[in-house]
Amino acid sequence: MLCLRGNLNAKIFLVGIGPGQAEHMTPCAKAAIVHAPVIIGHPDNLLQIAHLTHGKELLPLQHNPLERSRLAVEKAQNGQDVVIVSSGDPGTYAIAATFLDYLRQQNLNIDVEVVPGIGLASYASARLGAALGNDSAHISLSDQNTPWAAITRRLSSALAADFVVVIYNPFGKLGSARWEEALALIAKERNINTPIGILSQANTSNEKLLMTTLGQLPQIALPTDMLIIIGNSQSYFCGSYMITPRCYKENIGY
Amino acid sequence: MLCLRGNLNAKIFLVGIGPGQAEHMTPCAKAAIVHAPVIIGHPDNLLQIAHLTHGKELLPLQHNPLERSRLAVEKAQNGQDVVIVSSGDPGTYAIAATFLDYLRQQNLNIDVEVVPGIGLASYASARLGAALGNDSAHISLSDQNTPWAAITRRLSSALAADFVVVIYNPFGKLGSARWEEALALIAKERNINTPIGILSQANTSNEKLLMTTLGQLPQIALPTDMLIIIGNSQSYFCGSYMITPRCYKENIGY
Numbered sequence: 378m379l380c381l382r383g384n385l386n387a388k389i390f391l392v393g394i395g396p397g398q399a400e401h402m403t404p405c406a407k408a409a410i411v412h413a414p415v416i417i418g419h420p421d422n423l424l425q426i427a428h429l430t431h432g433k434e435l436l437p438l439q440h441n442p443l444e445r446s447r448l449a450v451e452k453a454q455n456g457q458d459v460v461i462v463s464s465g466d467p468g469t470y471a472i473a474a475t476f477l478d479y480l481r482q483q484n485l486n487i488d489v490e491v492v493p494g495i496g497l498a499s500y501a502s503a504r505l506g507a508a509l510g511n512d513s514a515h516i517s518l519s520d521q522n523t524p525w526a527a528i529t530r531r532l533s534s535a536l537a538a539d540f541v542v543v544i545y546n547p548f549g550k551l552g553s554a555r556w557e558e559a560l561a562l563i564a565k566e567r568n569i570n571t572p573i574g575i576l577s578q579a580n581t582s583n584e585k586l587l588m589t590t591l592g593q594l595p596q597i598a599l600p601t602d603m604l605i606i607i608g609n610s611q612s613y614f615c616g617s618y619m620i621t622p623r624c625y626k627e628n629i630g631y
Numbered sequence: 632m633l634c635l636r637g638n639l640n641a642k643i644f645l646v647g648i649g650p651g652q653a654e655h656m657t658p659c660a661k662a663a664i665v666h667a668p669v670i671i672g673h674p675d676n677l678l679q680i681a682h683l684t685h686g687k688e689l690l691p692l693q694h695n696p697l698e699r700s701r702l703a704v705e706k707a708q709n710g711q712d713v714v715i716v717s718s719g720d721p722g723t724y725a726i727a728a729t730f731l732d733y734l735r736q737q738n739l740n741i742d743v744e745v746v747p748g749i750g751l752a753s754y755a756s757a758r759l760g761a762a763l764g765n766d767s768a769h770i771s772l773s774d775q776n777t778p779w780a781a782i783t784r785r786l787s788s789a790l791a792a793d794f795v796v797v798i799y800n801p802f803g804k805l806g807s808a809r810w811e812e813a814l815a816l817i818a819k820e821r822n823i824n825t826p827i828g829i830l831s832q833a834n835t836s837n838e839k840l841l842m843t844t845l846g847q848l849p850q851i852a853l854p855t856d857m858l859i860i861i862g863n864s865q866s867y868f869c870g871s872y873m874i875t876p877r878c879y880k881e882n883i884g885y
Contacts, residue, residue, distance in 0.1 A: 393753075400659035403649070403749065468756040470877070474764025478876040481869045491757035493749050495657065499647075502722040503745035510728025511777060512785050514768045514794065522877035523765060531766050531792040538788035539781065540768065615735045622732040623724070623776035 387453040389487055390460045391467040391476055393494020397425050397580030401495045409492050410460050415452045417445050418462035421580060426462060442475040449476070453487050464580055466496035470517050470545050497604050498543045501576035504586050506618030508574045508606045514540040518547050518555045525555070532559055536566035541612065541621050544605040553599075560594065563607060567591055572608035574619045575599070588619055641707040643741055644714045645721040645730055647748020651679050651834030655749045663746050664714050669706045671699050672716035675834060680716060696729040703730070707741050718834055720750035724771050724799050751858050752797045755830035758840050760872030762828045762860045768794040772801050772809045779809070786813055790820035795866065795875050798859040807853075814848065817861060821845055826862035828873045833858070842873055 390409040395401035410416060410429045420437040423430070434457075438445050449459045463471040473491050480487060502509035514535035520528055535542050542563075547556040569592030577585045577600035589597055591607070612621040644663040649655035664670060664683045674691040677684070688711075692699050703713045717725040727745050734741060756763040768789035774782055789796050796817075801810040823846030831839045831854035843851055845861070866875040 395657070398659075400662070401657050401747065403655050403657055405652075405654040408654070466753045466757075468753055468761055468763050473757070473761035474875060474877050477761045477869070477872055477874045478764075481867075481874065489760075491760060493655065493753040493757040495747050495749065496753055499720045499722055499747040499750055499753075503720075503727070503747040506743075506745060507722055507727035507731045509722050510732075512768070512770045512782070514766070514789065516766045527793065528766070531794060534788040534792035535768065535794075538785040540785060540789075613735075615731070618731055620731045620735065621728060623728050 387456050387487070388458050388490065389449050389453050389476070390458070390490050390492055391472050392460050392462050392492040393466045393468075393471070393496075394422060394426060394462050394464060395495035396465060396497060396500040399428070401500065402426075403492070403494065406492050406494055409490070410462070413458040413460040415449075415457050415459045416462060417449050417452075417459060419464070422462045422464050425464075425580060442472050443479060445472065446476045446479040450480070450483075450485060450487060463494065464497075465500075466494045467491055468493060469496045469498070469515070470519075497545070497576070497579055498606070500579060501574065501586075501604050501606060504576060505574040505588070505606065506615075506620050508608065508612070508619045508621055509541055509543070510621035511609060511611065511623050512540050513543055515543045515545065517545040518559055519545070519549045520555065521549070529558070529562060533562050533566065536563060536607075539609045541609045542607040544607070547599075547603060547605055548601045556599075563591065567607065568610070572612045572614050572619050574606040574608075575603050576606075577603040579604070588614060588617075641710050641741070642712050642744065643703050643707050643730070644712070644744050644746055645717065645726050646714050646746040647717050647719055647721045647725070647750075648676060648680060649719065649749035650751060650754040651718060653682070655754065657746070657748065660746050660748055663744070664716070667712045667714040669703075669711050669713045670716060671703055671706075671713060673718070676716045676718050679718075679834060696726050697733060699726065700730045700733040704734070704737075704739060704741060717748065718751075719754075720748045721745055722747060723750050723752070723769070724773075751799070751830070751833055752860070754833060755828065755840075755858050755860060758830060759828040759842070759860065760869075760874050762862065762866070762873045762875055763795055763797070764875035765863060765865065765877050766794050767797055769797045769799065771799040772813055773799070773803045774809065775803070783812070783816060787816055787820065790817060790861075793863045795863045796861040798861070801853075801857060801859055802855045810853075817845065821861065822864070826866045826868050826873050828860040828862075829853070829857050830860075831857040842868060842871075
């Protein structure tokens, strides 16, 4: 059970750079990136931190966190400290689970530090106002790592129990098929006036915030790269904000 | 519906300072604090940012986010920019929902910016390794703002649907009574070997990380100020890490 404590000198940092803008990247994340000679990550994420990586060995890997994990281990075994960058928070549908599970499977012995980042849901909620103001359920529709039956069971349970529901990766390799199935489940459990907040292309200059209702959603052309927040029975829109209050009755303070 | 767009010159920032250490506070949060002449927050949070607030008007308010909201509005109406600081993320059981809902109830017209912070759950998950590696449900046991029946329904649904469950505020004004009720529900739905990660006093030098199992939990003297992460059916401990993998079968990549 010592599989994850290092006997190498090298260390691997799993670093969350947040939604993309430098103003939302923590000093801890920045310090790890500045420190490590080798930086691995999605090409888009490496571009976002280009101002911090001059003279470093940059290893952009498009698609596969498992590949990033293997490469990071290889570099660390050669004695180099490595950063694997993740957009948002590395612990939320990102590198941390893949990497640590890989180390365990390989029974590898490397020192690891997970550096948290501003997660996409926190960022979207803030941009929307207070969309996540009460209990929330976070679900990825990507079924490459979780059986679809488990995902739909979670979605239905969360909807029935009046959680605010955050949906990650609505459009997967199957296109919009999973999302359309999910939308049917949502329509079964929630009122057509339920507020929906959608953040797309969070990391780019094309970032868009969309506010609509469950009834309007099917009429909207959705971007492929998005995070969807489905309000609970108490959520409402006010001006340019989506708010999920914590008070279920008027005049209840904290 | 223009209730939340400002016609005052003054602006109110709802700022998340993260788990407490400066290394986890974003530049955006720091900039807002440095900018505003008036800073409102819990005394502990004001202490954590004392290095940023020299010469500012500091208004520590122990308990009540509604009081903080009223005071911030009063200051803004006098033309001063205000920061209300929150530990963690202001959108997660913190000031954002309370404040924006208060503005709506009062039909007040003030410019607001929510600045996200590293949430306690992201931080705890990172300290544990990858505790939140798959779908998660976030539930506060504080029933001052949500009926207890709604909370227990959410908890039971989330447990039955195999979410990783994050429990906030397990000990409330009622002491451990709610937590003991919740623990009985957890024991009904989850195996005694279920990994449990507990982070306590995250903001302080007394920060403690505790790893145990559901079976052992009742034997442990729990701190009052804690966040509890209950693993799903796939979660495991390896060395000093708590990991929730995204692979439900061996050898499935992303």
